[in-house]
Amino acid sequence: xxxANSAHSVVEPSLSSKRIAGTxxxxxxxxxLIPLVWIFLTSIKSPPDxxxxxxxxxxxxxxxxxxxxxTTRTRQTPDYIASLPAPVGTCDEVTRKRNMVIAGPSNFxxxxxxxxxxxxxxxxxxxFLGTLAAYGFSRFKIPLADDLMFFILSTRMMPPIAVAIPIxxxxxxxxxxxTALGMxxxxxxxxxxxxxxxxxxxxxxxxxxxxxxxxxxxxxxLQAFRKVVLPQATTGIAATAIFCLIFAWNEYAFAAxxxxxxxxxxxxxxxxxxxEGGQDWPAVAAGTTIFLIPILVxxxxxxxxxxxxxxxxxxxx
Amino acid sequence: MTISQSSxxxxxxxxxxxxTPSSVARRVRGxxxxxxxxxxxxxxxxxxxxxxxxPLLWAVYLSFTNYRANRPNAPVLGVGFGNYxxxxxxxxxxxxxxxxxHFVFWTIVLQTVIGFTLAYLIDxxxxxxxxxxxxxxxxxxxxxxxxxxxWRFLYEPQIGLFAYAVSLVTGIPTSDxxxxxxxxxxxxxxxxxxxxxxxxxxxxxxLAGLRSIPDYIYEAAEVxxxxxxxxxxxxxxPMALPFIMLAVLFRGIENFKMFDMVxxxxxxxxxxxxxxxxxxxxxxxxxxxxxGRASAFAIILFVAVFGLANIYVKALNKVKQR
Numbered sequence: 001x002x003x004a005n006s007a008h009s010v011v012e013p014s015l016s017s018k019r020i021a022g023t024x025x026x027x028x029x030x031x032x033l034i035p036l037v038w039i040f041l042t043s044i045k046s047p048p049d050x051x052x053x054x055x056x057x058x059x060x061x062x063x064x065x066x067x068x069x070x071t072t073r074t075r076q077t078p079d080y081i082a083s084l085p086a087p088v089g090t091c092d093e094v095t096r097k098r099n100m101v102i103a104g105p106s107n108f109x110x111x112x113x114x115x116x117x118x119x120x121x122x123x124x125x126x127x128f129l130g131t132l133a134a135y136g137f138s139r140f141k142i143p144l145a146d147d148l149m150f151f152i153l154s155t156r157m158m159p160p161i162a163v164a165i166p167i168x169x170x171x172x173x174x175x176x177x178x179t180a181l182g183m184x185x186x187x188x189x190x191x192x193x194x195x196x197x198x199x200x201x202x203x204x205x206x207x208x209x210x211x212x213x214x215x216x217x218x219x220x221x222l223q224a225f226r227k228v229v230l231p232q233a234t235t236g237i238a239a240t241a242i243f244c245l246i247f248a249w250n251e252y253a254f255a256a257x258x259x260x261x262x263x264x265x266x267x268x269x270x271x272x273x274x275x276e277g278g279q280d281w282p283a284v285a286a287g288t289t290i291f292l293i294p295i296l297v298x299x300x301x302x303x304x305x306x307x308x309x310x311x312x313x314x315x316x317x
Numbered sequence: 318m319t320i321s322q323s324s325x326x327x328x329x330x331x332x333x334x335x336x337t338p339s340s341v342a343r344r345v346r347g348x349x350x351x352x353x354x355x356x357x358x359x360x361x362x363x364x365x366x367x368x369x370x371x372p373l374l375w376a377v378y379l380s381f382t383n384y385r386a387n388r389p390n391a392p393v394l395g396v397g398f399g400n401y402x403x404x405x406x407x408x409x410x411x412x413x414x415x416x417x418x419h420f421v422f423w424t425i426v427l428q429t430v431i432g433f434t435l436a437y438l439i440d441x442x443x444x445x446x447x448x449x450x451x452x453x454x455x456x457x458x459x460x461x462x463x464x465x466x467x468w469r470f471l472y473e474p475q476i477g478l479f480a481y482a483v484s485l486v487t488g489i490p491t492s493d494x495x496x497x498x499x500x501x502x503x504x505x506x507x508x509x510x511x512x513x514x515x516x517x518x519x520x521x522x523x524l525a526g527l528r529s530i531p532d533y534i535y536e537a538a539e540v541x542x543x544x545x546x547x548x549x550x551x552x553x554x555p556m557a558l559p560f561i562m563l564a565v566l567f568r569g570i571e572n573f574k575m576f577d578m579v580x581x582x583x584x585x586x587x588x589x590x591x592x593x594x595x596x597x598x599x600x601x602x603x604x605x606x607x608x609g610r611a612s613a614f615a616i617i618l619f620v621a622v623f624g625l626a627n628i629y630v631k632a633l634n635k636v637k638q639r
Contacts, residue, residue, distance in 0.1 A: 013442070022441075022445070025435060025439055025453070028453065035467070035513070052476070053481070054481055055478050132360065132361065136356075136358035140351070140354035142358065148358075148362070152365060157570055157623055157626060158619050159574040159576070159594070159618055160574065161602065161615070162373075163615075165376060165602045165608060165611055166373070166379065168386065169375070188364060189369055221353055252581075253576045256462075256580075266463070267460045270462075271462065271466040279470070284466065285470075288463050288466075295460075296455065299454055
C-alpha cells in the first residue's frame with residue numbers, strides 16, 4: 001500500500017482534481033445517507049409527527065416508537081385510565097397519553113432473538129464446515145476438485161424460491177418447518193459455498209512449507225492444521241464469518257416462506273408491525289434502527305476485508 | 318453407490334462432530350492424507366447435497382408431475398413435459414421474464430456507471446477518502462426487505478420525504494409523484510432503491526480493479542505525453558474491464574433472483590408491472606399451490622441463469638487473457 005503510494009509520485013492527481021473528486025464523493029455519500037438518517041429520525045418521532053406534511057425535520061423527540069415496538073396496547077376510556085395507579089416508566093406514561101394501556105410484550109424481542117440465534121448459529125456452522133472443506137480443497141488432491149468447487153458455487157445461482165418449494169416439502173416431512181434448527185441448517189448450506197470459496201483463497205496463500213516443517217517436527221497432519229494453519233487463517237476466517245453473518249441476518253425470502261411464527265426472524269416481522277390505521281412508522285423505524293445497528297458496527301469493523309469478500313478473493317494484490 | 322457413499326459421508330461427519338480436534342488427532346494418528354481429505358470436505362458436501370442438490374433433484378421430479386403441496390394425499394400423476402409446455406406457453410410468465418430483464422438491464426447500467434465513476438473518483442485518494450468510502454458502503458450491508466419496507470414510507474406521496482424532495486426541486490405537486498402506484502413510475506421506484514443499495518458493491522469491485530493497475534503503466538504513458546483522456550480510455554478502462562465484468566456478473570445473477578425488495582415495495586403491482594420472475598414463481602408455488610408447474614418454472618429459471626452465467630464467464634475469461 002505504502003509502496004503504491006510512493007510510486008504514485010509521477011502521476012499523482014493534481015490538488016484541484018482531488019478536491020473535485022472529493023466533493024462529488026462526499027455529496028454522493030451524504031445523499032446515500034439520507035434514507036438512513038430518516039429512518040433514525042422517524043424512530044424518535046411521535047406517530048402524528050411522523051406522518052405530517054411537509055416532513056418534519058425539527059420535532060420534539062419521543063420514545064413512543066420504541067415503546068410501541070416492544071409492547072402491545074389496548075385502547076381504554078379516559079375514565080378508566082384516570083382510575084389506574086400512577087404510570088410505571090416512560091412507556092406506560094407515553095401510552096396512556098394516547099388513551100391506551102400496555103397489554104403485554106410484542107413479538108419483536110422473540111423475533112430479534114430468533115435472528116440472533118439463527119444468524120450466529122448458521123455462521124458458526126458454515127465457517128466451521130467451510131474451513132475444513134477449504135483446507136481439504138487447498139491441500140489435497142481431490143478428484144474432480146475444480147468441478148466440485150464450481151458445483152459448490154453454482155448452488156448460489158438458484159433463486160431462493162426455486163429451492164424453497166422442495167425444502168418446504170422436505171421440512172414438512174422432517175418436522176423442521178418453522179424451527180430454528182431448520183433455518184440454521186438452511187442458512188448454513190447457503191453460506192457454506194461462500195465460506196469454502198473465500199477460505200480456500202485465504203488458505204492457498206499460507207505456504208505449505210509451514211505445515212511440512214511442523215510435520216517433520218513430529219506433528220500429525222491434524223495437529224499441523226490446528227496449530228499452524230488455523231492461527232494463520234484467523235483474519236480470513238473472521239472476514240468469512242462476517243459475510244456469512246450479514247447474509248443470515250438479512251435474509252428474507254426463505255424466512256418469509258418457511259417460518260410463520262416460532263422461528264420467524266426479524267426481516268419478515270418488521271414490515272408486519274401495524275398500528276391503528278395502518279403501518280406504525282415510528283415503531284417500524286425503531287425496529288429497523290435496532291435491526292441495522294449490529295450490521296453498521298460490522299461494516300465499520302470489516303471495511304478492510306470487504307474487498308476480498310465480495311470478489312470471492314478474485315482480487316489478488 | 319449412493320448407499321456406500323452416504324455411509325462413508327455419515328461416518329466422516331459423525332467423527333468430526335463427536336471429537337475435538339486433539340482427540341481426533343490422537344485416535345487417527347495413522348490416518349492417510351486421503352482419508353483426512355475426505356474427512357475434511359465430506360461434512361460440507363453432505364450438507365450441500367442434503368439442502369441444495371437433493372431439493373433441486375426433487376424439484377426436477379416434481380416438475381414432471383401434477384403434485385400440489387396443499388393436497389399431499391392426492392395421487393401423484395406424471396404429466397411428462399406438460400408443465401414445461403404450459404410454462405413456456407404462458408404469456409404471464411413471459412411478461413415476468415421481460416420485467417425481470419428490464420430490471421436487470423437498468424440496474425446494471427446505472428450501478429455500473431455510477432459505481433465506476435465513484436471508484437474512479439475515490440481512486441484520486443482525496444483527503445478522507447477511506448472514511449467516505451465506508452459511509453457509501455453502508456446500504457449494501459442492510460437487509461433489502463427491511464430497507465425496502467422503509468422506502469415504501471419514503472415514497473408515500475402524501476407524507477414521504479422522497480415525494481416532498483422531488484416536488485421541492487421540480488415543482489411538480491406531490492399528488493403526481495405516486496412512485497409506487499403509477500404504472501410507469503413503479504418499476505423505476507424499485508430500480509432507484511436497488512441502485513441506492515447496490516451501487517457501493519459495484520464501486521468496491523471497480524475500486525479493486527483500478528487499484529490493480531500498476532502505476533508504471535501510467536508513468537510510461539506520462540512519458541509518452543498521452544493526454545489524461547487517452548490514458549483513461551487506453552489504460553484505465555481496458556485494465557479495469559475484467560473487474561467491471563465481474564461486478565456485472567454478480568449483480569446480474571442477484572437481480573435475476575430479485576424478490577425481497579419487490580415484495581416489500583410493490584408486491585408486484587400496480588397490476589403486475591413490477592412482477593418479476595421470483596414473484597410469479599412464489600405465486601404459483603405458495604398461492605396457487607401448483608407445485609409441479611412452479612417447479613418446472615424454477616428449473617427453467619435455473620437453467621437460464623446457469624447457461625447465461627456460463628457463457629458470460631467464458632467471455633470474461635477471454636477478456637482477462639488479453
